[in-house]
Amino acid sequence: TRTPVNVTVTGAAGQIGYALLFRIASGQLLGADVPVKLRLLEIPQGLKAAEGTAMELDDCAFPLLRGVDISDDPNVAFDGANVALLVGARPRTKGMERGDLLEANGGIFKPQGKAINDHAADDIKVLVVGNPANTNALIAQAAAPDVPGDRFTAMTRLDHNRALSQLAQKTGVPVGEIKKLTIWGNHSATQYPDVFHAEVAGKNAAEVVNDEQWLADTFIPTVAKRGAAIIEARGASSAASAANAAIDHVHTWVNGTDAGDWTSAGVVSDGSYGVPEGLISSFPVTAKDGQFEIVQGLDVNEFSRTRIDASVKELEEEREAVRGLGLI
Numbered sequence: 001t002r003t004p005v006n007v008t009v010t011g012a013a014g015q016i017g018y019a020l021l022f023r024i025a026s027g028q029l030l031g032a033d034v035p036v037k038l039r040l041l042e043i044p045q046g047l048k049a050a051e052g053t054a055m056e057l058d059d060c061a062f063p064l065l066r067g068v069d070i071s072d073d074p075n076v077a078f079d080g081a082n083v084a085l086l087v088g089a090r091p092r093t094k095g096m097e098r099g100d101l102l103e104a105n106g107g108i109f110k111p112q113g114k115a116i117n118d119h120a121a122d123d124i125k126v127l128v129v130g131n132p133a134n135t136n137a138l139i140a141q142a143a144a145p146d147v148p149g150d151r152f153t154a155m156t157r158l159d160h161n162r163a164l165s166q167l168a169q170k171t172g173v174p175v176g177e178i179k180k181l182t183i184w185g186n187h188s189a190t191q192y193p194d195v196f197h198a199e200v201a202g203k204n205a206a207e208v209v210n211d212e213q214w215l216a217d218t219f220i221p222t223v224a225k226r227g228a229a230i231i232e233a234r235g236a237s238s239a240a241s242a243a244n245a246a247i248d249h250v251h252t253w254v255n256g257t258d259a260g261d262w263t264s265a266g267v268v269s270d271g272s273y274g275v276p277e278g279l280i281s282s283f284p285v286t287a288k289d290g291q292f293e294i295v296q297g298l299d300v301n302e303f304s305r306t307r308i309d310a311s312v313k314e315l316e317e318e319r320e321a322v323r324g325l326g327l328i
């Protein structure tokens with residue numbers, strides 16, 4: 001029998017946590033034959049609700065679930081972690097400046113990065129979901145100098161999935177017929193969903209759509225502002241779709257991408273496509289043997305260049321800001 005994989009989830013009592021934990025425990029994160037142990041990290045105020053969720057996890061009698069531990073101490077929650085999903089974060093509240101937001105999140109992601117550095121398993125893989133995800137990932141990574149830098153990733157898979165769905169609806173094909181879509185840059189309103197290399201049922205997506213104005217004025221803003229549209233409609237931010245994307249991200253990372261396709265993830269830049277080295281930016285990526293690789297050699301046209309540059313500039317500004325705060 002296989003040794004269980006330790007999966008640590010922070011912000012476990014939040015709405016994404018509630019949508020995420022049952023799917024992890026049922027085997028959807030890693031595979032239907034991989035037993036898991038869950039480690040839930042919450043702040044003290046969240047512990048009681050996390051205990052309630054753990055009771056419900058028990059009540060599902062998931063055959064793959066080999067235990068649920070709850071803690072408010074990162075050193076305990078990340079001990080032996082193989083996979084860490086960093087979901088809990090400090091949201092932007094009214095009147096909060098970006099610097100305040102980054103500083104508040106530094107107070108969360110710096111100690112968590114240190115705890116990962118000191119206690120996680122050697123094969124630790126980290127996905128940061130909590131916003132600002134790319135920069136929070138950078139902060140955690142900087143606090144974990146003994147962990148290979150490429151183990152820290154940020155989630156843009158929700159943006160990727162949103163773009164897949166919008167393009168499928170526009171072109172009238174099932175989502176599964178769309179390949180090689182890319183989200184570039186920051187998980188923010190500046191992100192750039194790129195269809196120029198994408199395929200719709202084997203044909204070039206930009207040619208199938210053949211409407212640059214739709215791309216510029218409808219597709220890109222719809223994907224980039226989808227989070228706000230969900231809040232407006234639902235009265236709460238995306239939770240089940242965010243949890244679903246986190247499952248997809250880690251599943252792909254561990255189990256690989258299909259031949260002839262790629263996905264999008266916030267990964268450490270190697271300088272490809274003019275993205276400064278070390279930034280955690282979204283790229284087209286493949287995954288194999290538990291490692292993401294940035295897809296190389298794509299042509300970037302003028303339409304894409306300006307949009308990628310704008311989002312990367314925002315990431316650089318965030319990096320400067322957290323440098324200024326001594327967080328990295």
Ligand code: NAI
Pocket residue numbers: 010011012013014015016017041042043045046087088089090091108128129130131132133155156157158159187237238239242
């Ligand atoms: P939520 O507010 O429902 O839950 C957050 C939970 O984190 C709370 O239970 C809170 O007690 C906990 N928490 C706060 N600080 C913590 C710490 N230091 N350690 C452990 N737990 C801590 O929020 P929700 O809806 O679950 O969203 C979580 C984050 O995910 C937010 O930052 C949100 O902006 C982000 N998000 C990211 C997306 C992406 O595509 N990257 C998509 C959707 C949401």
